[in-house]
Amino acid sequence: MQRPLIGITAYPVANPDYGWQYDASYAGNARAIERAGGLPVLIPATVAESTLRAIYERLDGVMLPGGGDVDPALYTTEERHPTVHKVSDERDRAEMALTRWAYEDNLPAFGICRGIQVMNVALGGTLVQDIPSQVNTELLHDLPNDQPRSTLLHDVQIEQDSQLGSILGDIQVRVNSLHHQAVGAIAPLVKLAARATDGVIEAFEVPNKDFIMAVQWHPEDLIDNDPRMLKLFEAFVAAARERMLAKASR
Numbered sequence: 001m002q003r004p005l006i007g008i009t010a011y012p013v014a015n016p017d018y019g020w021q022y023d024a025s026y027a028g029n030a031r032a033i034e035r036a037g038g039l040p041v042l043i044p045a046t047v048a049e050s051t052l053r054a055i056y057e058r059l060d061g062v063m064l065p066g067g068g069d070v071d072p073a074l075y076t077t078e079e080r081h082p083t084v085h086k087v088s089d090e091r092d093r094a095e096m097a098l099t100r101w102a103y104e105d106n107l108p109a110f111g112i113c114r115g116i117q118v119m120n121v122a123l124g125g126t127l128v129q130d131i132p133s134q135v136n137t138e139l140l141h142d143l144p145n146d147q148p149r150s151t152l153l154h155d156v157q158i159e160q161d162s163q164l165g166s167i168l169g170d171i172q173v174r175v176n177s178l179h180h181q182a183v184g185a186i187a188p189l190v191k192l193a194a195r196a197t198d199g200v201i202e203a204f205e206v207p208n209k210d211f212i213m214a215v216q217w218h219p220e221d222l223i224d225n226d227p228r229m230l231k232l233f234e235a236f237v238a239a240a241r242e243r244m245l246a247k248a249s250r
Contacts, residue, residue: 004060004240006038009098011067011091012046021046028149029065029112032220036233038240045094052094053101060247061108061211061240062098064115066218067091069181072129075121081129083180096122102212103189108239110232111214113179116204119214123206125187131180137198141177149221153177156202156217162193163205164213167235168228175202175217182216211239 008030010023023044030040043055043062056062068086072078074096095115099122102109111119117127128134131141139154152174158165165171183201186192193213194203206212213236219229 001037002241002244003037003039004237004244005058006033006040006061006063006237006240007043007055007059007098008033008040008063008065009091009095010042010044012088026065026220028218028220029063032223032230032233033063033237035223035230036237038233038237043094043098045088045091047094049093049097052097056098056101056107059107060244061110061236062102063236064095064099064109064111064118064214065220066113066115066178068114069129070114070117070121070127072127075126075184076129078129081133083130083133092118099123103206103209106209106212108211108236108243109213110211110236112220113216113218116183116201116214116216117179117181119212120183120187120190120204123187123189125190126184128182128184128200131182131200135182135198135200137200139196139198139200141182141196141200142180143176143178149176149178149218150225151176154196154198156194156196158194158203159192162191162203163211164193164203164215164232167231169231170228173226173228175219176221177217179216210242211236 033040190204203215222229
C-alpha cells in the first residue's frame with residue numbers, strides 16, 4: 001500500500017550550552033504516523049513563507065503537534081497572562097499559515113494539544129490563557145512532569161454525531177492531558193466534537209472536509225495501550241492517502 005507524505009511541524013529550540021539553533025519535534029509524533037502507515041517528515045518553522053508553501057504543496061497531510069503557548073496577541077486584546085510561556089513567533093506564523101492553506105485546499109490536517117489551539121485561532125477562535133486561574137474546575141488538565149505522558153487524567157465526552165466518534169467507535173474515552181491553555185470561543189468554521197466533563201473543549205472537526213480535526217489530549221502517547229487512539233492516526237493517514245491517489249490520477 002502506498003504511503004502518503006505527512007508533514008509534522010517542528011519548533012525552533014536553542015542548545016542550552018552553546019546557543020546553537022535546532023528544529024525539533026517530539027519523537028512520538030513521527031512514530032504514530034509511521035505506525036498508521038504514513039511517511040513522516042519534519043517541517044521547519046524557521047523557513048521563509050515561500051519555502052513553507054513549497055513544502056506544503058508536496059505534502060498529502062499536515063500534522064500540528066503539541067508544544068508551547070500561542071501568542072495571545074493573535075487572538076485577544078486582553079493582557080498577556082503571566083503563565084504564558086515558550087511562545088515562538090516563527091512557529092505561530094508557520095502553523096497558522098499551514099492551517100489556513102489546509103482549510104482552503106481540503107488537505108487532511110490533524111492537530112494535537114497546541115495543534116487544536118493553533119487551528120482554532122487560525123480559523124477565527126480564541127483561547128483560555130490559563131485553565132487553573134480562569135476556569136472553575138477540579139479536573140487536572142496538566143500532567144506533572146515526573147509522570148509518564150501516557151498517564152490518564154480525565155474522561156472526555158464525544159458528540160454522538162461527530163466524525164471523531166465514528167472513528168473511535170465510542171462516545172467516552174479516558175485521556176492523558178498536558179496543557180494549561182484551552183480553546184475558548186470556538187472558531188465559527190469548526191464543529192465541537194468533544195468536551196471534558198468540566199466543559200473544557202477537547203476536540204473539534206471541520207464539517208464538509210475530508211479530515212480536518214484536532215484533539216486536546218496526546219493520542220500519540222496512548223497508541224500502545226488503546227487501539228482507539230491508533231485509529232485516529234489511521235483515519236488521518238487514510239484521508240491523506242486518498243488525497244495522494246487523487247493527485248496522482250490528475
